[in-house]
Amino acid sequence: MRTILFAVTAACGVGMFGTPGPAVAQVEFYQEGNRLYQEGDFEGALASYLRLVEAGFESGEVYYNIGNTYFKLSDVAHSILYYERARRLLPGDEDVQANLDLARSLTVDEIAPLPRFWLFSAADWWVGLFPRTLLIAVVVASYLVGTGVVLSLILKRGAPAAVWGRRIVSASAVVFLLSGLNLAVREFEVGQAQEAVVLQPQVDVLSAPLDDETLTIFTVHEGTKVRIDRLSEEWAEVALEDGRVGWVPVGVLETI
Numbered sequence: 001m002r003t004i005l006f007a008v009t010a011a012c013g014v015g016m017f018g019t020p021g022p023a024v025a026q027v028e029f030y031q032e033g034n035r036l037y038q039e040g041d042f043e044g045a046l047a048s049y050l051r052l053v054e055a056g057f058e059s060g061e062v063y064y065n066i067g068n069t070y071f072k073l074s075d076v077a078h079s080i081l082y083y084e085r086a087r088r089l090l091p092g093d094e095d096v097q098a099n100l101d102l103a104r105s106l107t108v109d110e111i112a113p114l115p116r117f118w119l120f121s122a123a124d125w126w127v128g129l130f131p132r133t134l135l136i137a138v139v140v141a142s143y144l145v146g147t148g149v150v151l152s153l154i155l156k157r158g159a160p161a162a163v164w165g166r167r168i169v170s171a172s173a174v175v176f177l178l179s180g181l182n183l184a185v186r187e188f189e190v191g192q193a194q195e196a197v198v199l200q201p202q203v204d205v206l207s208a209p210l211d212d213e214t215l216t217i218f219t220v221h222e223g224t225k226v227r228i229d230r231l232s233e234e235w236a237e238v239a240l241e242d243g244r245v246g247w248v249p250v251g252v253l254e255t256i
Contacts, residue, residue, distance in 0.1 A: 001037050001068060002061040009123035028081050033065065042072045060089030064096055071103060077222035079103045079196040084225065084256045091128030107223035112143065113241035127185055135186075138179045148173030194228040196238070197251040209235035217246050226253070 029085045033048035052062055067082035083100035090096050146169050153165045201222050206215040226238035239245045
């Protein structure tokens with residue numbers, strides 16, 4: 001179980017007429033979820049955590065706690081789904097990866113991933129190098145530092161510190177551009193395949209988007225992660241990490 005800090009200001013924490021605002025409600029849901037989890041009431045904890053998600057709150061720590069709660073409830077498929085969501089927001093987190101590996105070890109399907117081209121692996125490493133919150137902080141800090149120094153140089157032309165000021169501006173600009181590009185790639189999911197987790201106990205994968213059992217080419221089971229290549233209202237063409245491809249009903253999946 002993870003705890004996180006909520007920044008609750010007077011403006012967003014209290015609504016009109018002194019009623020609790022959205023931020024206060026989020027804190028209460030999260031604290032309630034943690035308390036119920038510690039007391040062993042995993043269903044109650046899950047309900048509290050999911051209320052946060054339904055309200056639009058996104059956090060790797062919350063997703064991690066939801067994954068842990070589903071795991072305690074023996075729902076391996078949903079635990080994998082939320083561990084995967086947590087991993088996207090907390091890249092490199094050892095606890096998230098360890099729990100995800102544990103949950104995957106309990107699934108039926110054993111899929112050996114195909115080797116990836118090193119350039120794609122390097123790009124994934126760079127994009128997931130820092131947690132999202134830290135990346136946002138770096139972008140904001142580099143922008144503020146660079147802007148502040150530029151204003152100082154304008155107001156104090158010819159000052160002895162001008163050389164160092166220009167160096168600081170240049171360094172801030174480089175950090176801002178690199179971290180900003182990284183953040184933009186993650187936020188807009190540039191080049192990132194749409195992935196999903198199978199939530200049904202067993203699903204027949206078909207060679208065509210038709211409801212015909214004779215078209216079954218292989219089966220997958222709950223907890224298996226797939227890549228979605230094509231999508232319609234009723235069917236999704238999915239690819240497994242070992243390269244196998246086929247069609248499944250949309251309703252058996254939930255996107256990460």
